[in-house]
Amino acid sequence: VYALWASFVQHRTIEAILKDKGLAKVGDAIVNLCYSLAKTLVLGRATGEKVQDVVLARAIRATPVYRQLNRKTDAGTAADAYEAILSFLWMKGSVTIEEIVQHLVPLLTIDAATSRKQERVVAIDAFTSLLLLLTDRLAIP
Amino acid sequence: VYALWASFVQHRTIEAILKDKGLAKVGDAIVNLCYSLAKTLVLGRATGEKVQDVVLARAIRATPVYRQLNRKTDAGTAADAYEAILSFLWMKGSVTIEEIVQHLVPLLTIDAATSRKQERVVAIDAFTSLLLLLTDRLAIP
Numbered sequence: 001v002y003a004l005w006a007s008f009v010q011h012r013t014i015e016a017i018l019k020d021k022g023l024a025k026v027g028d029a030i031v032n033l034c035y036s037l038a039k040t041l042v043l044g045r046a047t048g049e050k051v052q053d054v055v056l057a058r059a060i061r062a063t064p065v066y067r068q069l070n071r072k073t074d075a076g077t078a079a080d081a082y083e084a085i086l087s088f089l090w091m092k093g094s095v096t097i098e099e100i101v102q103h104l105v106p107l108l109t110i111d112a113a114t115s116r117k118q119e120r121v122v123a124i125d126a127f128t129s130l131l132l133l134l135t136d137r138l139a140i141p
Numbered sequence: 142v143y144a145l146w147a148s149f150v151q152h153r154t155i156e157a158i159l160k161d162k163g164l165a166k167v168g169d170a171i172v173n174l175c176y177s178l179a180k181t182l183v184l185g186r187a188t189g190e191k192v193q194d195v196v197l198a199r200a201i202r203a204t205p206v207y208r209q210l211n212r213k214t215d216a217g218t219a220a221d222a223y224e225a226i227l228s229f230l231w232m233k234g235s236v237t238i239e240e241i242v243q244h245l246v247p248l249l250t251i252d253a254a255t256s257r258k259q260e261r262v263v264a265i266d267a268f269t270s271l272l273l274l275l276t277d278r279l280a281i282p
Contacts, residue, residue, distance in 0.1 A: 004239060005178060008187045025189020029174035036167045044174060046149045046228070050167020085186070098145060134165065 006044065009091045014068050014138055016080040017088045019076035022133025030090055031056065034097055035123070038104035043112060051127070055120055059127035060085075065135055082131065094137045103130050144165055155279055156210050158229045159222040168224025170230055172197065176264070179245035184253060192222035192268070196261055200228075206276055219235035223272065223275045230266065235278045244271050 011017045042085035050095035060066050069081060089095045107126035110119050151159045177189035198219035201207050210222060230236045248267035251260050 004242065005181060007185075008181055008185075009158065022181070022187030024190065026174070026177045026187055029170055029177055033167070033174055036170055039147060040149055040163070040167065044149075046161060046163035046167055048163065048169060063216075090189075106206035114170060122257060126214075 005062045005091045006093065009088050011088065014065070017138070018065075018068055019043035019085050020088075021080060023084035023087040023091075025083075027085070027087030027090065029082075030086055030097070030100075031083055032102040034104065037097070037101045038091075038108055038126075039110075041101065041105050042108045045058060051123065052120070052138060055079075055123045056082040056127060058124045059131055062124075062128045063135065065131065082127070083121050085131070085134065089134055089137055095134060100130060146232045147234065148261065150229050151203055152229065155206070158225050158279070159200070159209055161225050161229075164225035164228040164232075165221035166224075167232070168221075168228030171227055171238070171241075172224055175241040177244065178238070178242045179249055179256045179267075180247065180251075181248045182242065182246050183251060192264065195218075196264045197223040197268060200272055203265075203269045204272045206272065206279075223268070224276075231280055236275060241271060242276060244264070247257070262281060 008019050009023070010019065019021065032048070035051045039049055040046050051076045057075035059080050060082040064076070065081075065085065069078070073081070086095075086100075090097070090100075104126050107129055108122060110122055114122070150164070152161065158164065172192050173189070176192045180183075180190055181187050192217045192241075198216035201223040202217050206226065207219070210219070214222070227241075231238070231241075245267050248270055249263060251263055255263070
């Protein structure tokens with residue numbers, strides 16, 4: 001089924017992925033869906049959350065991929081790079097929504113009493129771990 | 142795989158689905174992902190779009206499901222109801238992202254020159270058609 005959109009992810013360098021603003025837009029929806037589903041599983045009821053740029057920016061800055069950006073970037077640009085990576089891998093069929101959610105769930109140590117600030121710290125760690133897991137799959141042919 | 146979140150979609154009435162704000166949050170991300178992927182396929186490059194409440198509100202108002210809301214609703218509430226239906230069906234495994242995208246693509250008669258206002262009109266019709274397709278699957282046990 002991934003052949004539907006596989007032709008739009010034929011980037012030849014990691015830098016080209018990180019800078020693709022179109023991929024970042026698709027990735028924004030993927031990130032929000034996966035985080036909403038993970039939070040649903042953790043809290044035990046359907047719920048959702050838009051993941052803030054600052055969360056994804058801190059997550060990508062905590063991994064070696066960030067060096068590929070090769071210059072100081074603002075939170076929006078760094079978050080776009082994270083979203084573009086996730087979108088690239090998902091559109092290629094290299095990761096599924098289910099796998100992302102299952103990776104996030106045990107790392108989301110939150111409950112109904114967790115403050116937004118605390119949740120943000122937990123989410124940064126969870127998205128850092130996810131990116132470290134997925135980085136190996138970014139191998140460009 | 143849908144067993145992961147199937148336990149959160151055991152609603153017994155359509156009204157309960159339409160009013161579930163948690164489902165609507167998950168559905169918001171599903172709608173944005175599907176529309177972004179459909180637009181990617183139509184325009185031939187990765188791109189994305191947040192679907193506005195007014196688009197989903199007009200779409201649901203154009204279908205018989207809207208009668209289930211049983212009172213005058215604002216655009217935000219109507220859009221939430223649309224998103225909740227889509228989320229319910231996707232979380233149950235009754236529809237896939239691929240199927241939604243493939244339904245939207247031939248209806249999205251837009252190109253790079255289409256104005257935002259024109260695109261909105263086209264999107265309303267596409268999401269109306271999608272909801273009409275999916276309504277039959279809302280059968281509650």
